[in-house]
Amino acid sequence: ALGIQCDHVWKYYPGATTPALRDVSLNIGPNEFVTFVGASGCGKSTLLRTIAGLEGYSQGRVSVDGRLITAPGPDRAMVFQHYSLYPWLSVLDNIKFCRQLKTHTQGRTSADVEDAAGRADALLRLMGLTHVAKSYPAALSGGMQQRVAIARALMSRPPILLMDEPFGALDAQTREVMHDLIKHVHKLERTTIVFVTHDVDEAIYLGDRVVLMAPRPGRIDSIVNVPLPPD
Numbered sequence: 001a002l003g004i005q006c007d008h009v010w011k012y013y014p015g016a017t018t019p020a021l022r023d024v025s026l027n028i029g030p031n032e033f034v035t036f037v038g039a040s041g042c043g044k045s046t047l048l049r050t051i052a053g054l055e056g057y058s059q060g061r062v063s064v065d066g067r068l069i070t071a072p073g074p075d076r077a078m079v080f081q082h083y084s085l086y087p088w089l090s091v092l093d094n095i096k097f098c099r100q101l102k103t104h105t106q107g108r109t110s111a112d113v114e115d116a117a118g119r120a121d122a123l124l125r126l127m128g129l130t131h132v133a134k135s136y137p138a139a140l141s142g143g144m145q146q147r148v149a150i151a152r153a154l155m156s157r158p159p160i161l162l163m164d165e166p167f168g169a170l171d172a173q174t175r176e177v178m179h180d181l182i183k184h185v186h187k188l189e190r191t192t193i194v195f196v197t198h199d200v201d202e203a204i205y206l207g208d209r210v211v212l213m214a215p216r217p218g219r220i221d222s223i224v225n226v227p228l229p230p231d
């Protein structure tokens with residue numbers, strides 16, 4: 001797992017007169033599960049996408065283990081609210097294909113020496129997808145599709161998993177199941193997770209630390225350590 005550092009990060013979208021991020025400083029330790037929570041428009045998604053390397057920033061520094069972030073990389077996998085699976089590929093091929101693509105565009109990772117079929121199999125089991133491996137995304141519920149998207153993101157053993165309202169489109173019951181699943185994934189895969197939500201209960205249930213964003217866009221209001229439950 002790798003840590004993430006944000007130092008005095010400012011971001012203005014092109015043409016904007018107010019910043020989407022104003023002087024954000026934040027340290028996320030390796031293997032932490034951190035949640036960003038706040039009202040719509042407060043900058044959660046911008047901060048996450050900046051860490052992902054999907055957004056540039058205007059001032060400051062974003063780094064992963066001291067390395068400056070300027071673009072997406074194989075050390076950071078992203079999961080979105082809308083699963084963005086390939087509809088014409090089976091569940092198993094969705095999980096395997098993206099890693100092949102990443103290997104071509106982003107270089108080999110340590111996982112590439114490992115047997116891809118074995119890794120995909122293990123992820124199907126971890127995510128409870130074995131029985132639908134040959135199905136196509138359209139045949140699956142939203143919850144199952146998101147499981148596929150998470151499995152796909154984990155395929156290359158990324159040290160960091162970035163999740164943008166991943167369960168926002170799911171019903172309450174499915175969301176509860178997904179919460180326990182992602183906690184299990186965090187424990188087992190030892191991934192650093194940064195998880196964006198507007199749901200305070202979700203942020204507290206999942207996070208070791210909760211980053212509260214101020215309603216005025218772009219500011220961190222406070223960072224709260226969530227106490228561990230007694231054994």
Ligand code: ADP
Pocket residue numbers: 040041045
């Ligand atoms: P969220 O669910 O994160 O609140 P939004 O509905 O605010 O998402 O935004 C959806 C998409 O529109 C995102 O890709 C975001 O980057 C983009 N977007 C949001 N606000 C603006 C804006 N003022 N101008 C241009 N694009 C925007």
Ligand code: ADP
Pocket residue numbers: 013014016020038039040041042043044045046047217
């Ligand atoms: P959140 O994820 O907390 O809903 P965002 O990070 O999506 O917030 O947005 C933060 C601010 O930046 C909002 O004021 C939003 O309108 C603006 N914004 C987001 N995406 C874009 C974009 N692509 N272009 C211009 N403004 C944007």
